[in-house]
Amino acid sequence: MTTIAERLKAVHSRIQAACQACGRAPESVSLLAVSKTFSGQMVQQALAAGQHAFGENYMQEAAQKIAELRHLGLQWHCIGPIQSNKTRLVAENFDWVHTVDRLKIAERLSAQRPAHLAPLQVCVQVNLDGGANKSGVAPAQALALAHQLAGLPRLKLRGLMCIPEPAPDFASARAVFEQARTLMQQGLAQGLDIDTLSMGMSDDLEAAIAAGSTLVRVGSAIFGTRATA
Ligand SMILES: *Cc1c(COP(=O)(O)O)cnc(C)c1O
Numbered sequence: 378m379t380t381i382a383e384r385l386k387a388v389h390s391r392i393q394a395a396c397q398a399c400g401r402a403p404e405s406v407s408l409l410a411v412s413k414t415f416s417g418q419m420v421q422q423a424l425a426a427g428q429h430a431f432g433e434n435y436m437q438e439a440a441q442k443i444a445e446l447r448h449l450g451l452q453w454h455c456i457g458p459i460q461s462n463k464t465r466l467v468a469e470n471f472d473w474v475h476t477v478d479r480l481k482i483a484e485r486l487s488a489q490r491p492a493h494l495a496p497l498q499v500c501v502q503v504n505l506d507g508g509a510n511k512s513g514v515a516p517a518q519a520l521a522l523a524h525q526l527a528g529l530p531r532l533k534l535r536g537l538m539c540i541p542e543p544a545p546d547f548a549s550a551r552a553v554f555e556q557a558r559t560l561m562q563q564g565l566a567q568g569l570d571i572d573t574l575s576m577g578m579s580d581d582l583e584a585a586i587a588a589g590s591t592l593v594r595v596g597s598a599i600f601g602t603r604a605t606a
Pocket residue numbers: 411413434456457540578579580594595596597598
């Protein structure tokens with residue numbers, strides 16, 4: 378049986394190789410371990426292997442896990458869709474939110490972020506390829522939303538996030554991810570203070586890194602196949 382520690386090591390090797398292939402420093406890409414559907418015990422195994430940042434999609438499940446593991450001082454990232462009635466749960470439990478695609482949600486997160494916590498670190502989720510069942514703001518509206526988020530007091534805008542449809546090959550996956558990098562460069566040129574491109578998962582992290590990803594979100598390659606996809 379392959380352990381979580383061994384799989385984590387393999388993912389780090391992939392990140393390193395992908396960086397080397399395009400002349401980037403391996404430290405320029407951080408790894409978010411996506412622990413949705415996996416137990417607190419498995420999160421602790423990843424922690425024992427040196428992993429500190431974890432991503433969750435389902436707010437109720439996440440809040441329980443975060444409470445259970447609070448004493449460990451982990452960093453928690455919300456990477457799932459956020460309904461209005463879940464914003465308080467998110468604002469009170471997470472360090473980062475990658476999936477902001479509406480001003481109304483952002484305003485609620487800012488208003489509900491407890492005063493004793495650091496500002497919530499947020500990314501604008503962009504729907505690059507128009508995937509029909511996908512959340513995310515259209516690319517043409519993404520930077521306008523980013524400027525609005527940057528003005529909210531209890532949020533800290535960090536960058537852009539995307540989840541493109543699986544692409545048939547490396548070149549086309551990379552081409553879609555490149556659109557996110559172009560948007561980020563436009564945002565920087567407009568004066569946005571951003572440093573994060575959250576893109577790439579177990580199956581496409583190499584293409585995302587080639588296109589400039591600074592944070593890959595990896596679940597199954599670390600924890601194994603999820604029972605519920
Ligand atoms: C589940 C999920 C991941 C991880 O996917 P894997 O293919 O298991 O690596 C990454 N990002 C988001 C937004 C997810 O929902």
